[in-house]
Amino acid sequence: MPLDLAFSIEANDFVDPDRAYDLYWSRVITSKKAFICPGADCSAQVTCANLDKDVQNMKVVPHFRVIGAHSEGCGIPEEAPFKEVIEPAAPESRERQTV
Numbered sequence: 620m621p622l623d624l625a626f627s628i629e630a631n632d633f634v635d636p637d638r639a640y641d642l643y644w645s646r647v648i649t650s651k652k653a654f655i656c657p658g659a660d661c662s663a664q665v666t667c668a669n670l671d672k673d674v675q676n677m678k679v680v681p682h683f684r685v686i687g688a689h690s691e692g693c694g695i696p697e698e699a700p701f702k703e704v705i706e707p708a709a710p711e712s713r714e715r716q717t718v
């Protein structure tokens with residue numbers, strides 16, 4: 620089951636695979652396995668595949684893979700696209716709304 624988002628223990632934030640990749644190469648994230656399921660009260664371990672691959676040599680883009688078992692209260696439905704469940708505050712939206 621692919622995840623669009625995971626909680627990075629090292630960055631202490633929710634990240635998508637692209638951001639995880641950036642953070643890995645910025646040395647904020649040092650372990651591919653230091654992620655957990657973004658679901659509420661769930662600590663299923665998540666790994667980010669291809670995080671350490673150079674983008675030139677990459678056949679598959681970085682993506683999250685759940686290793687552990689989800690907790691019973693985990694709100695992540697199987698197969699459902701996670702982006703539609705929770706929209707995190709977009710860190711990219713830097714432009715300010717001036718009226």
Ligand SMILES: [Zn+2]
Nearest residue numbers: 656661689693
């Ligand atoms: Zn979970």
